[in-house]
Amino acid sequence: MAKYNFKIPALNEYPVVPELEEDTMAHMETFRAKPEFQEALGFKGELGENWKEDCIEVIGELLGKYRSLQVYLDSCVKCGACTDKCHYYLGTKDPKNMPVARQDLMRKVYRRYFTFAGKYFPKLVGATDLTTEILDDWYNYYHQCSQCRRCSVFCPYGIDTAEISMAAREIMDRIGLGDKYSNEIISKVFKIGNNLGLPEPALADTLEGLEEDMQDDFGVDVKYPLDKKGADILLVTPSADFFAEPHVDGLIGYGKVFHEAGVSWTLSSKASEAANFGMFIGSYENMRKISLRIREAAIELGVKRIIFGECGHAWRVAYSFLNTLAGPFDFLDPDYPVPQHILEFTWDEIQKGTLNIDPSENDHMTLTYHDSCNVARATRMGDKPGGQFEIPRNVIKAVCNNFYDMAPETIRGTTFCCGGGGGLLTDDLMEVRVKGALPRMEALKNVIEEHGVTNMAAICAICKSQFTKVLPFYGMDMDMIVSVHQLVSNAIILTGQKTDDDDDD
Amino acid sequence: MPIEVDGKTFETDEEGYLANLNDWVPGVADVMSKEDDLELTDEHWDIINFLREYYEEYQIAPAVRVLTKAVGKRMGKDKGNSKYLYGLFPYGPGKQACRYAGLPKPTGCV
Numbered sequence: 261m262a263k264y265n266f267k268i269p270a271l272n273e274y275p276v277v278p279e280l281e282e283d284t285m286a287h288m289e290t291f292r293a294k295p296e297f298q299e300a301l302g303f304k305g306e307l308g309e310n311w312k313e314d315c316i317e318v319i320g321e322l323l324g325k326y327r328s329l330q331v332y333l334d335s336c337v338k339c340g341a342c343t344d345k346c347h348y349y350l351g352t353k354d355p356k357n358m359p360v361a362r363q364d365l366m367r368k369v370y371r372r373y374f375t376f377a378g379k380y381f382p383k384l385v386g387a388t389d390l391t392t393e394i395l396d397d398w399y400n401y402y403h404q405c406s407q408c409r410r411c412s413v414f415c416p417y418g419i420d421t422a423e424i425s426m427a428a429r430e431i432m433d434r435i436g437l438g439d440k441y442s443n444e445i446i447s448k449v450f451k452i453g454n455n456l457g458l459p460e461p462a463l464a465d466t467l468e469g470l471e472e473d474m475q476d477d478f479g480v481d482v483k484y485p486l487d488k489k490g491a492d493i494l495l496v497t498p499s500a501d502f503f504a505e506p507h508v509d510g511l512i513g514y515g516k517v518f519h520e521a522g523v524s525w526t527l528s529s530k531a532s533e534a535a536n537f538g539m540f541i542g543s544y545e546n547m548r549k550i551s552l553r554i555r556e557a558a559i560e561l562g563v564k565r566i567i568f569g570e571c572g573h574a575w576r577v578a579y580s581f582l583n584t585l586a587g588p589f590d591f592l593d594p595d596y597p598v599p600q601h602i603l604e605f606t607w608d609e610i611q612k613g614t615l616n617i618d619p620s621e622n623d624h625m626t627l628t629y630h631d632s633c634n635v636a637r638a639t640r641m642g643d644k645p646g647g648q649f650e651i652p653r654n655v656i657k658a659v660c661n662n663f664y665d666m667a668p669e670t671i672r673g674t675t676f677c678c679g680g681g682g683g684l685l686t687d688d689l690m691e692v693r694v695k696g697a698l699p700r701m702e703a704l705k706n707v708i709e710e711h712g713v714t715n716m717a718a719i720c721a722i723c724k725s726q727f728t729k730v731l732p733f734y735g736m737d738m739d740m741i742v743s744v745h746q747l748v749s750n751a752i753i754l755t756g757q758k759t760d761d762d763d764d765d
Numbered sequence: 766m767p768i769e770v771d772g773k774t775f776e777t778d779e780e781g782y783l784a785n786l787n788d789w790v791p792g793v794a795d796v797m798s799k800e801d802d803l804e805l806t807d808e809h810w811d812i813i814n815f816l817r818e819y820y821e822e823y824q825i826a827p828a829v830r831v832l833t834k835a836v837g838k839r840m841g842k843d844k845g846n847s848k849y850l851y852g853l854f855p856y857g858p859g860k861q862a863c864r865y866a867g868l869p870k871p872t873g874c875v
Binding site for chain 2: 291
């Protein structure tokens with residue numbers, strides 16, 4: 261990894277709140293989106309001469325549109341409860357990565373142009389003019405927030421830094437300063453149907469390959485159908501599930517579960533992506549446009565149910581916003597949740613006893629589970645509070661004999677982000693990704709040492725890719741990270757599956 | 766940053782991928798790998814050639830599983846896995862090998 265020129269933080273036994281080191285991450289500027297990608301999303305191509313006026317105008321518009329934004333900007337009392345809760349601050353020591361300081365980057369501009377005191381007595385209230393330096397800070401530090409919302413759990417006023425960071429990105433996009441990673445990806449979704457840019461023939465070829473593998477390995481006709489009209493279930497999953505490891509092992513697992521449950525299902529080449537980066541850039545219009553593909557695909561294919569695969573922020577968009585973005589879904593079967601998470605489906609089947617499971621197939625592993633931030637803090641699963649924490653663990657424990665949780669303050673509602681969420685999963689932000697992973701790596705190392713944990717399971721495509729990349733920086737194997745449905749897949753005995761004895765015949 | 770191959774200049778994007786994919790000549794892979802202190806062997810070239818063939822047909826890099834399966838078929842089952850591919854391309858077969866082969870960078874949650 262000679263290419264990366266930064267110091268990897270040391271892992272401590274207990275989380276250490278670091279001493280401040282100013283501007284350690286001031287150099288971290290992610291690539292800017294080219295005008296063609298800006299324009300494809302309906303944004304200004306690049307910063308114009310009047311960017312300051314544009315910027316203040318958009319802030320004003322958002323304040324009118326999102327009451328929450330103004331409440332968050334007004335209500336902070338600088339109590340400091342959030343300061344040491346951000347993984348990026350803990351890993352980088354940069355004070356501007358403290359949630360309150362990140363909020364203040366916008367708050368001081370808001371005060372200057374939108375409050376009485378800030379207009380007339382700016383110095384008294386920490387209000388400052390909008391300058392190029394401030395815009396640079398916005399660009400750099402609002403792209404060092406993964407919108408994981410851990411800080412908001414500890415804020416006595418419930419200020420949600422993620423919403424401020426989303427608003428900041430929307431403002432920057434609108435005035436012509438977007439980031440390459442998110443905006444190029446969204447334009448691919450519009451053009452080709454998914455984040456990867458995976459065209460239908462390649463998707464069909466990949467799925468056929470999986471069906472061949474199922475035949476070769478188990479002698480069972482497990483299908484991975486694409487665009488099958490009249491199927492009961494539409495599965496919407498991140499395109500990384502088709503492309504990357506360990507994601508694809510999870511996709512194989514979904515197919516096995518559906519096969520054994522005896523339901524008819526299909527993927528869609530139109531909605532071949534669960535992810536919705538419109539949320540990361542705070543753009544309601546783009547989020548809506550991306551969501552509408554799912555509605556259109558569901559109607560065209562005539563399905564009765566929609567199920568989402570393992571993707572963290574997609575589940576937030578699906579669970580919390582899909583109905584208002586792309587609803588009503590009155591054409592779907594009202595007996596099932598709209599939408600449903602694949603883990604809810606699998607857990608139901610496990611409870612019903614339709615799956616033949618042998619947990620000893622996973623005995624070579626000792627598992628822990630990483631709660632993905634968007635699932636943990638912005639959604640629910642099942643019909644009980646906390647289902648988003650219990651159901652994944654229930655499924656893992658049903659298919660694995662060895663499971664240990666990480667330290668309580670690092671999981672569930674107070675889970676630490678993987679370090680790559682919120683649209684930061686790009687190589688040019690590797691330094692912030694590696695440093696931001698520190699708290700999770702510390703917690704993981706502790707369960708490795710205490711309980712002999714060998715693998716960590718996750719239910720988010722970003723988490724899986726991020727850990728694959730950053731684990732080696734901390735001296736751990738990239739393949740430690742597994743999909744939850746990969747574990748399910750390992751443990752399922754398919755009906756009519758050939759045994760090792762059959763092979764010998 | 767443009768790269769020089771046999772006296773000819775090739776434009777690349779911020780991340781070092783060829784700006785114009787049709788420009789690719791084998792020398793591009795040689796120059797890029799030299800910058801990474803990597804010596805390309807026949808085994809590397811097998812992967813690069815496969816990536817280019819697949820791209821020509823499907824307009825995208827192959828999924829990791831598609832790639833490992835093809836490698837396993839061509840070069841023996843013991844080589845049909847990502848460990849082998851990471852051994853050849855330490856920055857990741859998807860990204861590093863694609864760059865050498867003149868393919869666009871796979872984007873998204875990968």
